[in-house]
Amino acid sequence: MSTDAVTAAPTPGEDAGRSPVDGLLSMGVEEEFFVADAHSHRVADSGPLLDALGGDGGEHFSAEIRPCMIESRTGICWSLAALRAELRDHREALIGVAAEAGAVVVASGTYPSADWRQVGFTPRPRFDHLVNAYARLADELLICGCHVHVGVEDRDTAVEVMNRVRPWLPILSALSASSPFWAGEATGYASYRSTIWARWPMAGTPPTLASYADHQNRVRRLVSTRTSADAGQVFWDVRPGTRYHTVEFRIADACTTIDEAVLQAGLSRALVHQSLREIDRGAPAPVAPAELLHAAKWRAARYGLDGKLIDPVAGELVPAPVYVNRLLAHVREPLLEAGDWAEVSGLARAVLRWRNSAERQRRTFAGSGELGDVVDQLVTETAAAELLG
Template sequence: MRTLGVEEEFLLVDPRTGCPLPVASRALDAAADDPKRLPGDAGSRLSGEFQLEQLEVSTKPCETLATLAGQIAAGRVAADTAAQASGARIVALATSPMPATPHLRPNRRYAEMARMHGIVAAEQLTCGMHVHVEVSSAEEGVGVLDGIRSWLPVLLALSANSPFWNGHDTSYASFRSRVWNRWPTSGPTPIFGSVAAYDRLVGDLLATGVLLDKGMVYFDARLSRTFPTVEIRVPDVCLDLGAAELVAGLSRALVETAARQWRLGIPPAPVPSSLLRAGMWQAARGGLEGDLLDPRTSRPAPAYQAVAALVDHVRTALAGFGDSERIRYLIKRRLSHGSCAHRQRQAYAVRQRFSDVVAAAVVDTHGAPDDAREDEWTQPRLAARGLK
């Protein structure tokens, strides 16, 4: 079984106002001083991130989606327990709806990054979800990177969870991805074809002097420097557990499908990086509520058609992992309820208060996935999309 794990980044917020709080150091100290307060069998690792308004939770490698979902849930509890000890709550929002002035975490490397990159680093308060999927070798990993690149915008659309930025509606579903793309190495990669070509590009980027180290190679997907995995970096942190499970499960199926095609000598689709960048912009703009670029044609298509194409592409892999039924259910739920960005806008529309968005998101961060609504409106909508 090809294992998978995730890293989730969370905002630390004041539970009364919804404003980000720079208390990561205190939260981590509380977790270290009193480990009994944290779930003993969570299997997760709690750490700091770039800004003091953030915490990160990393799961262990998991063989099943059910195990991963359990670890994600327990990790969120662990992070929130540490946050509450410092007067904050964690919230799974990819950007802050409330105005924020980030505070850089005391770290020599981060300080140098801030010196080199100025306002890009100073404003970098975004939360993503990174999915690690096991590969057998660097050669297989590069083959996977070449094979998954055209499908990554669909994962971004499914995770889109950042419509607001510093007290404004951005008109995007995932504004985090637009902020993240300010970094010099972010975005899609070319088709490599070999480990040597991958290493050569990384080496050439380092030789430019615009990167501090290999950790700043921020490709949409890359070979992990630490684990024997491909690391898919495009998703927003997901508001609810079901969305996180969905994106992780589809990511593993994508990796497995690409690995099989690589072993069979099937060449990856030769989509130019410029079209992939346009596809990522389209996914960030509309999420599941707008059109996406169909990964097979690079032409506009309703989001549900692009999602259906992805599911069809990875169908064999999903069946092999025993994930078909669960992924089908989670997709039905996502398409019927709308994106996490849409849910944020619904929370704002009631009283037009960004603090309400954060308050609702705190609840959603820890809530169990609710059942898909099988009402008179949902049923025909799903049936029309071939998902009933």
């Protein structure tokens, strides 16, 4: 829900913005988590955790729109190893203060048993705007995501990158899907969180944009018509960072394991890098009809990795593993250049083997019929260093 990871990319002009290795792009990740009582499994107030982490959460943590949610933010990272270490440190810090407060931390797009009717809102002006303007849509906004920032200094270039990565957003959604349950019931969706966002007028896949000025004009109109309170409340699935010079990917559900968050970051950075390579050599942007982009995103939310997904450029249904392999082939060269190929391709294949979080949750529920067991699994996986490690 936040506007940007405040430390995800450097302030323009800072030496920290220069890559220590030629060709590498900076990364930063925001992760949103649910907080729940360790015994009852009911969602709980994140306030004691924020206090324990330092003031209003300190440098790397902050409150979210619902009191039972909390957000963590990494600093600038140039390698997946550094990013993994920060993600691990932040999760361990959260889990530690939660344990002292008799609570647990859960990384998932929705909380399996939480009822939005019984959860209030964090009293802040920006959140108040959403609550007052959107009524029932805001009432049901009890969801968590994972946002990846990739450093791109030039704003027009960032917009051109956005145009090029849009066809690949659905597979990022399918890989991260972690929200099969809603208000205590199975939804039939792998990412029900995506359907919650799809109803909002300033969310979803962005339009094809001609330039950063075009982007700014569209955002201004959304603000002037009171659709959004500010630029940070234009919640497109990919957008230029609003506080720092990044491309921000917002499509993913909260990633249950650290491995899945690292996979999202690695793929997102590689997609940006590949787009920059294409721009440099004057290659045309892929053409994907708006209706197929919309349908591809819906199908990824509905089925995740179970079944066939839409390749919006090819205009065809393909098995999910084929779509994943097409993405890996598309970003192979930038992954090799960054030294990330083995890790990212290995993580993608691990998710295909063990399935995404949504499928893992469904398997647990099918075995016992108890959502409490699903929550226990999520708690364990949130703390895990590796996917099924």
